[in-house]
Amino acid sequence: MAQAPAGRIPGTLPLPDRLLAVATRMFAEKGFESTSVQEIVNAAGVTKGAMYHYFGSKDDLLYEIYHRLLGLQTSRLEQIADGPGTAAERLRAAAVDVLNTSFLYLDDFTVFFRSTHLLSRDRREAVRAERRRYHERFRALVEEGQREGTFRTETPADIAVHFFFGTVHQIGAWYRPGGRLKTAAISEHYVDLFLHGLEN
Amino acid sequence: MAQAPAGRIPGTLPLPDRLLAVATRMFAEKGFESTSVQEIVNAAGVTKGAMYHYFGSKDDLLYEIYHRLLGLQTSRLEQIADGPGTAAERLRAAAVDVLNTSFLYLDDFTVFFRSTHLLSRDRREAVRAERRRYHERFRALVEEGQREGTFRTETPADIAVHFFFGTVHQIGAWYRPGGRLKTAAISEHYVDLFLHGLEN
Amino acid sequence: MAQAPAGRIPGTLPLPDRLLAVATRMFAEKGFESTSVQEIVNAAGVTKGAMYHYFGSKDDLLYEIYHRLLGLQTSRLEQIADGPGTAAERLRAAAVDVLNTSFLYLDDFTVFFRSTHLLSRDRREAVRAERRRYHERFRALVEEGQREGTFRTETPADIAVHFFFGTVHQIGAWYRPGGRLKTAAISEHYVDLFLHGLEN
Amino acid sequence: MAQAPAGRIPGTLPLPDRLLAVATRMFAEKGFESTSVQEIVNAAGVTKGAMYHYFGSKDDLLYEIYHRLLGLQTSRLEQIADGPGTAAERLRAAAVDVLNTSFLYLDDFTVFFRSTHLLSRDRREAVRAERRRYHERFRALVEEGQREGTFRTETPADIAVHFFFGTVHQIGAWYRPGGRLKTAAISEHYVDLFLHGLEN
DNA sequence: AATGAATGAGACTTCATTCAT
DNA sequence: TATGAATGAAGTCTCATTCAT
Numbered sequence: 114m115a116q117a118p119a120g121r122i123p124g125t126l127p128l129p130d131r132l133l134a135v136a137t138r139m140f141a142e143k144g145f146e147s148t149s150v151q152e153i154v155n156a157a158g159v160t161k162g163a164m165y166h167y168f169g170s171k172d173d174l175l176y177e178i179y180h181r182l183l184g185l186q187t188s189r190l191e192q193i194a195d196g197p198g199t200a201a202e203r204l205r206a207a208a209v210d211v212l213n214t215s216f217l218y219l220d221d222f223t224v225f226f227r228s229t230h231l232l233s234r235d236r237r238e239a240v241r242a243e244r245r246r247y248h249e250r251f252r253a254l255v256e257e258g259q260r261e262g263t264f265r266t267e268t269p270a271d272i273a274v275h276f277f278f279g280t281v282h283q284i285g286a287w288y289r290p291g292g293r294l295k296t297a298a299i300s301e302h303y304v305d306l307f308l309h310g311l312e313n
Numbered sequence: 314m315a316q317a318p319a320g321r322i323p324g325t326l327p328l329p330d331r332l333l334a335v336a337t338r339m340f341a342e343k344g345f346e347s348t349s350v351q352e353i354v355n356a357a358g359v360t361k362g363a364m365y366h367y368f369g370s371k372d373d374l375l376y377e378i379y380h381r382l383l384g385l386q387t388s389r390l391e392q393i394a395d396g397p398g399t400a401a402e403r404l405r406a407a408a409v410d411v412l413n414t415s416f417l418y419l420d421d422f423t424v425f426f427r428s429t430h431l432l433s434r435d436r437r438e439a440v441r442a443e444r445r446r447y448h449e450r451f452r453a454l455v456e457e458g459q460r461e462g463t464f465r466t467e468t469p470a471d472i473a474v475h476f477f478f479g480t481v482h483q484i485g486a487w488y489r490p491g492g493r494l495k496t497a498a499i500s501e502h503y504v505d506l507f508l509h510g511l512e513n
Numbered sequence: 514m515a516q517a518p519a520g521r522i523p524g525t526l527p528l529p530d531r532l533l534a535v536a537t538r539m540f541a542e543k544g545f546e547s548t549s550v551q552e553i554v555n556a557a558g559v560t561k562g563a564m565y566h567y568f569g570s571k572d573d574l575l576y577e578i579y580h581r582l583l584g585l586q587t588s589r590l591e592q593i594a595d596g597p598g599t600a601a602e603r604l605r606a607a608a609v610d611v612l613n614t615s616f617l618y619l620d621d622f623t624v625f626f627r628s629t630h631l632l633s634r635d636r637r638e639a640v641r642a643e644r645r646r647y648h649e650r651f652r653a654l655v656e657e658g659q660r661e662g663t664f665r666t667e668t669p670a671d672i673a674v675h676f677f678f679g680t681v682h683q684i685g686a687w688y689r690p691g692g693r694l695k696t697a698a699i700s701e702h703y704v705d706l707f708l709h710g711l712e713n
Numbered sequence: 714m715a716q717a718p719a720g721r722i723p724g725t726l727p728l729p730d731r732l733l734a735v736a737t738r739m740f741a742e743k744g745f746e747s748t749s750v751q752e753i754v755n756a757a758g759v760t761k762g763a764m765y766h767y768f769g770s771k772d773d774l775l776y777e778i779y780h781r782l783l784g785l786q787t788s789r790l791e792q793i794a795d796g797p798g799t800a801a802e803r804l805r806a807a808a809v810d811v812l813n814t815s816f817l818y819l820d821d822f823t824v825f826f827r828s829t830h831l832l833s834r835d836r837r838e839a840v841r842a843e844r845r846r847y848h849e850r851f852r853a854l855v856e857e858g859q860r861e862g863t864f865r866t867e868t869p870a871d872i873a874v875h876f877f878f879g880t881v882h883q884i885g886a887w888y889r890p891g892g893r894l895k896t897a898a899i900s901e902h903y904v905d906l907f908l909h910g911l912e913n
Numbered sequence: 914a915a916t917g918a919a920t921g922a923g924a925c926t927t928c929a930t931t932c933a934t
Numbered sequence: 935t936a937t938g939a940a941t942g943a944a945g946t947c948t949c950a951t952t953c954a955t
């Protein structure tokens with residue numbers, strides 16, 4: 114994530130990053146297929162040739178957004194999951210973190226969960242594989258907590274993970290800045306609901 | 314939902330329904346914008362003229378999918394919510410029902426939550442208003458349960474509803490038929506997690 | 514060859530044929546790659562959409578030109594080669610015929626022998642296979658004449674065929690209508706040179 | 714012809730020659746218009762700036778290939794045609810030589826006879842004028858032989874020259890290295906056919 | 914002598930939609 | 935009720951060329 118995660122896109126960013134930032138914003142607003150390459154480069158203040166100098170195709174832009182986001186997510190999760198504390202503590206920290214990150218990079222997430230199906234077969238597989246790794250690290254935390262006796266064992270761990278990520282990924286579908294609740298508060302409520310549902 | 318909810322699309326369906334069924338399947342598979350009208354009519358075994366005889370535009374197909382789905386959902390919810398039983402009982406029944414319906418009409422839901430942003434402004438508003446009504450009826454159940462003392466009051470009811478629907482709407486993103494768990498089992502686990510998270 | 518073989522292209526031709534006729538003319542004049550689809554449809558008085566209604570791609574136009582020409586050539590050759598007369602007589606008749614046809618469909622031939630390499634791999638193979646059949650039928654005539662004792666046997670028959678077709682295919686590279694010699698005269702001279710070179 | 718006439722292109726060639734050699738190979742393989750400047754410079758291991766340092770345009774590459782080839786051909790022909798021997802002897806020598814040269818510089822010839830029409834008007838004229846001079850020197854040999862009484866006079870000399878060069882120029886269209894016959898043998902057969910056809 | 918980012922024009926193609934039949 | 939030829943606008947992408955370094 115080289116570009117600023119939200120708000121104005123500084124004109125000083127290197128062109129590839131500026132293009133990605135602009136594209137992310139527009140894809141989130143209007144959808145990938147309703148955003149033309151022309152609109153993106155206009156917004157970035159360059160020509161199409163410049164974009165195709167850095168990105169092989171419009172799909173590449175989408176993939177690169179995914180790739181950066183997945184890299185960010187994965188590294189944050191691993192840092193937390195491999196850190197100190199009980200499984201429950203680490204799971205809570207990870208869950209809060211993924212929610213906060215989701216709010217911070219709301220456009221990126223919105224694009225991600227709305228447009229994966231538009232990627233080419235190969236890339237879709239690549240993204241899915243990265244996602245799976247992420248999912249599994251998270252699931253391991255749940256299973257750890259189940260072995261510790263903190264979490265109920267009736268619910269299969271991977272169902273619980275689907276359950277939680279499912280709702281995290283939908284945040285962009287309803288959350289609008291400026292609402293009654295701050296994002297941090299929403300994160301807390303979500304994590305409470307999730308962990309409460311999981312605990313004995 | 315005039316068309317068969319899943320599997321083979323009978324050639325005996327009235328043409329408008331057959332077109333909707335085919336379109337739903339294809340939009341779910343490849344996305345709305347990557348599916349051409351030509352492909353839809355080919356798959357339905359008719360020509361474009363026939364489609365434009367029944368639907369004013371490609372957007373109309375999408376809208377009609379939404380419309381039918383929302384009608385179905387709303388009527389089911391109202392029947393359950395206005396029925397007998399404690400708030401908690403009715404909430405559980407409604408939650409199970411929406412999950413089962415989601416599995417049954419998986420394609421329709423997938424299209425719905427992936428393509429709303431592609432509708433025209435007007436129709437998007439219309440859909441959103443219908444959704445809101447649905448959401449609010451569900452929230453009323455949660456609030457009822459909170460007043461009853463069954464559910465925790467720390468979590469705002471509408472956050473809880475977003476939480477639950479969020480994950481329901483993502484089911485199409487990960488669920489694939491033929492997995493280890495039956496859909497009914499998944500529904501139960503999801504509802505358990507949700508209600509457990511909500512209860513005192 | 515549905516279109517008129519030379520001169521003005523009647524506006525009454527069915528659109529696919531008119532497009533082919535126009536394309537043939539322009540490819541011969543400026544080359545396949547220097548002729549844009551836009552120029553073709555302008556010259557045919559229609560829009561690009563109309564062209565893509567009948568031809569899947571610009572390459573298809575090229576292939577169709579080839580295909581029709583090969584069909585024409587092959588059927589003419591077979592009629593002559595399988596007819597009555599000595600091998601030498603039939604070879605002469607076939608040689609005169611292919612030359613006359615070459616002059617008549619000069620544009621088609623010009624395009625053919627200049628642009629085969631621009632076809633996709635598959636289509637190039639298809640064309641080559643059709644050509645080979647044609648070549649072999651012609652070679653059989655030469656061999657027949659060698660067995661009859663009319664033609665010298667020092668020269669391998671397939672070399673003789675390459676020799677003759679080679680020069681036939683180059684006619685478009687130098688012949689311009691309105692020169693000193695009529696096309697029929699040129700044909701006779703060419704056939705004389707060829708048969709004289711072949712005979713004992 | 715500064716570059717090696719066939720096979721591997723030595724990396725030790727001066728850059729302009731290496732670029733020409735690479736371009737010739739690629740133009741012969743894929744056609745002038747289907748070969749991008751980027752591909753040429755990649756294959757030559759340099760960047761576009763380097764190419765544009767030596768050649769003003771992509772067209773210049775093509776012209777330079779023509780120019781070198783024509784220079785080579787012309788000087789060889791003149792040396793032979795102005796040498797000792799009867800007209801028939803010199804014509805045979807010249808014919809054998811042009812065939813051998815064609816095999817040696819097969820790529821160059823292939824490009825030449827496939828892409829002349831892609832040159833700018835001016836350059837096309839220049840090339841054509843050079844070709845004409847070449848053609849005429851050859852024709853003079855034929856006429857000399859006709860006056861000597863060796864060659865038949867029924868066939869106009871310039872038709873005979875078109876006839877011969879036509880087939881020479883098509884060699885690249887069918888000959889593939891590694892065939893049954895060596896190139897020298899093919900040359901002999903071709904010259905035999907030609908001279909036999911011409912002689913009384 | 915050489916780089917490589919950037920341009921700008923134009924290429925091929927797709928597609929929702931219309932309309933005469 | 936249905937066809938399918940034709941439109942027109944827009945889309946993605948390519949590429950020869952330039953220019954500051």
